[in-house]
Amino acid sequence: MRVHDECNGSDVFGSDICTCKPYLVYSIEECAREAQNGGVGVVVYFRKEGRALGEVTKYLVYNARKRQEGGDTAANYFKRTEFVAGVKDMRFQALMPDILHWLGVKRIDRFISMSNMKYQAIVDSGIEIIERVSIPEDRMPADSKVEIEAKIADGYFTTGEVPTGEMLKEVKGRNWDEIAH
Numbered sequence: 001m002r003v004h005d006e007c008n009g010s011d012v013f014g015s016d017i018c019t020c021k022p023y024l025v026y027s028i029e030e031c032a033r034e035a036q037n038g039g040v041g042v043v044v045y046f047r048k049e050g051r052a053l054g055e056v057t058k059y060l061v062y063n064a065r066k067r068q069e070g071g072d073t074a075a076n077y078f079k080r081t082e083f084v085a086g087v088k089d090m091r092f093q094a095l096m097p098d099i100l101h102w103l104g105v106k107r108i109d110r111f112i113s114m115s116n117m118k119y120q121a122i123v124d125s126g127i128e129i130i131e132r133v134s135i136p137e138d139r140m141p142a143d144s145k146v147e148i149e150a151k152i153a154d155g156y157f158t159t160g161e162v163p164t165g166e167m168l169k170e171v172k173g174r175n176w177d178e179i180a181h
Contacts, residue, residue, distance in 0.1 A: 001041070001108040002027035003096060003118050005048045008055060009062070016141035017062055017173065019148060023135050027112045030133075039109070044099055051081070052090035060084050065146075065173070072143075072173035075165065077150030093117040097125035114148075114156045134159050146173040 004027065007020035014021065024043070031041020049055045065072045065080045078088040096118065107128045113119065114134060123129055134157070140148060149171045152158045163171070 001105070001110065002031075002043045002112040003046065003100075003122075004043060005046050005051075005091065008049060009058065015062075016143045017065075017147070019135060019140055019144045022139040022141065022144070023112065026135055026139050030110065030112060034110075042103065042105070044103075046096065048091055051088075052092070053081070053085045053087075057085050063176075066176040066179065071175045072146055073169055074146045074149040074153070074163070074171035075168040077146055078154065091117065093121035094124075097122050097127060100127055101125065114151060114158065116155065116157060119157065132157055143173040145171050 002023065004020070004024050007018060009015040010018050010020035010022075011024055027041075027043050031043060034041040049058065051058070053061070061081050061084045064084050065077070068076060068080060070076070081088045093115075100122065105127055107130065108122070109130045110133050111119065111122070111129045111131065112133045112135070119129065119132065149163050149168060152160075153163045153165075153168055
C-alpha cells in the first residue's frame with residue numbers, strides 16, 4: 001500500500017531532487033508482485049503537490065536550495081522551504097484515510113512510506129498497519145539524498161541510522177551551475 005502525494009516535478013518530468021517518482025514506481029512494482037502472489041496492492045494518488053505548498057512555491061524552493069551559499073545540503077533542507085514558503089509542510093493528513101475506508105481497507109500488511117503523518121492518520125482511523133517499508137537505497141537518486149537524510153533527521157521513519165547535524169552538513173546535492181539548463 002502506498003498513499004502518494006502528487007509530484008509533477010518527479011512523477012511527470014523526472015526530476016531527481018526528490019524520491020517521489022522512485023517511491024511511486026517501487027510501490028507499483030510491489031503492488032504487482034503482491035497481486036502475483038495472490039494478494040492485493042493499492043496505490044492511492046493524492047493531488048497535493050509539493051507538500052501542499054503549491055507547484056510554483058515548490059519550484060521556488062528547489063531553485064533557492066540549488067542557489068544558496070554553501071550549496072544544497074540536508075542541514076538546510078527545511079530552512080530553505082521555511083524561508084520561501086513560511087512553513088516546512090502544509091499537508092494535512094487527518095482526512096486522508098477516508099478513501100481507504102471507502103475502498104474497504106481494514107488492514108495494511110506493507111505500508112510503503114516514510115511519512116509519520118500518513119502512518120499516524122491511518123492508524124488513528126482504525127486501520128492496522130503490520131509493517132512499514134522504506135524505499136530500497138539503490139532506488140534513491142543521488143540528488144534526493146538531501147531530502148531523505150533531512151527528513152530522517154527530522155523524525156521521519158527509517159530502518160537505518162539517523163544522521164547527526166554534522167552528518168547532514170556533508171550530504172550535498174548538485175548546485176545550480178552543475179545542472180544542465
